[in-house]
Amino acid sequence: MSTDQNTDQNTQPAPRYALSARAAALRSSDVRELLKAAQQAQVISLAGGLPAAELFDTEGLRAATLAALDTNPAAALQYGLTEGQTALREALQAREREQGIALAGRALLVTTGSQQALDIVARLLLDEGDVVVVQRPSYLAALQTFNLAGAQCLGLDEDEEGARVEDLETMAFPRKPKLVYLVTPFANPSGATLSLRRRRWLLEWAARNEVLVLEDDPYGVLRTEGQELPSLAALAQDVPGARAWVGRTSTLSKAVAPGLRLGWLVLPTALAEAAARVKQSMDLHTSSFAQEVAAHYLAGGRLPAHLARVRGAYRERRRALCQALREAFGGALEFSEPEGGMFLWAHFTDGTDTRALLPAALAAGMAFVPGDAFYAGAAPRDRLRLSFSTETPERLREGVARLRKAWEASRRG
Ligand SMILES: Cc1ncc(COP(=O)(O)O)c(C=O)c1O
Structure with a gap:
């Protein structure tokens, strides 16, 4: 006995879908x-x-899930704001401030994992042929995202101080870079951390050249030894002109659970407003249910x-x-x-x-x-x-x- 599906498969030639050139190029x-x-x-x-x-x-997340449904089910189950649920945004803003990141003139957008933050920034800034500077080696899914946006990725080699950002001065670019993307502590895959000296240098370069630097920081929370370094977003406060040229993304994936799909993106306000419009066209908003659960989890005090x-x-x-x-x-x-x-x-x-x-x-x-x-x-x-x-x-x-x-x-x- 053959199902409709089988009959179809046996008699019809395989459909040839006309993928977009960018999707077809994703192997x-x-x-x-x-x-x-x-x-x-x-x-x-x-x-x-x-x-x-x-x-x-699991125990803490179970309690947070019940609390989310018991306290305000409408907040958890209804459509929400593109920028993110108020309770979670406030909790994440407080975390950023604790890390020395002043939020005046900046806005925080809750994203569907930091992967979506990368996608938002790519859609926000990149046109066909634009140049993105990355570290070499690089986080694979970031390369895919920038490539899907039509950009070309050029790599900075790494040494024991992380990406050799000074090479930005001497690299031959086919056109002025639109974005520098770096995983600053404990990079994936190299584990390299960008040194303080290089962080300062990069911020001065970014301010001088007016190029956005996106700092991706999923792993800083997993530091087990040594001295924590101030993030680029925190350091930018002391470098004239740099605050306007730094974006930052991080995530609850490594600290709490990746299945929540919760990250965040901090951008200068003018860019953040455009970023929210981009995000709206992607998914309206990140799961309000996940956000309410996470907000209750963070408020519950179990994270430390x-x-x-x-x-x-x-x-x-x-x-x-x-x-x-x-x-x-x-x-x-x-x-x-x-x-x-x-x-x-x-x-x-x-x-x-x-x-x-x-x-x-x-x-x-x-x-x-x-x-x-x-x-x-x-x-x-x-x-x-x-x-x-x-x-x-x-x-x-x-x-x-x-x-x-x-x-x-x-x-x-
Ligand atoms: C460097 C880096 N950035 C971003 C991500 C994406 O994380 P998520 O979307 O789960 O927040 C990962 C995941 O492994 C990563 O290694």
Whole structure:
């Protein structure tokens, strides 16, 4: 017996949809295809970029959900304001102020994850052929967003002080950049943090050249060691003219839960008003239900203890991973240990091609992301990103043992 659908499939030629040139240019990454195998339970995955699910504060979120429905169901269930629900906006504004970010002359927009903040800024500023300066390597989904907007991404290399922003002075741009996009603390994938010196330099450059700098800060909240640095948005107060040229986005994804899909975008007021119009055309507003739950959660006062638990676990996991890698690879694998975040960025000193290594690693029962996935153009082949957030120290050690086995086999063969 055949269903209508089957009949259709058997008799009709596959429809040829005329995708927009931009959508057609978005290719599914072959790494993503390879990493589907990493979802099997027996594979120890150091490939994901996810928070640890077993640490979610389910109890606190359950209470916040009930409180949202009990206290003001209409606020949670009705359409809301494009800028965001008042209670959550106020809570997020208070958090920003605590971080030394003055909000006079700026507005905060609640977004559907910080990913949407990137999309809003892209739609707000970018025309076909516009130049966006990013760090190299870069957060992949940001590159996709800027490319989808028709922009070309040019990369700043990184060193131990983060992106080499001074190169902005000497880079040959096909046209004046519209945007500089940087993940300032604990970048994805490199874990690099932009130094204070470079932050100041960048702000002076932005003010002088009138180019918007968008600071993406999803990982600052996961600092486990060292001195917290003031954000670009906070520092801009002391650099003449810079406040008008800094935007900032952050998220509740790493601090609370990514399933909430809640982020925020802070922009100079004139830009924020235009950004709200852009957002309105995208989704009217971010889920009022999620926003009300988050507002109750933040008001409930459980976040500091939750964050302490998450940071403690990530610190232990990161240390276990670093130690296991040092013991297993010695000088064959170089990496610097970040003071927070979720990722370790390593490279094989013998030039091992990590993309070629991945199938062997998967066969041995572990997964990582080959480094070349994070580059817009020419990419080194000897890098890999290892995430330490989702696996226990014991499984991280076992994952490293499997990686070592795959690497040895690749050197023999
Ligand atoms: C650098 C960076 N920016 C933005 C995001 C998007 O986060 P979300 O949309 O969940 O807030 C991520 C997610 O991993 C990220 O790594």
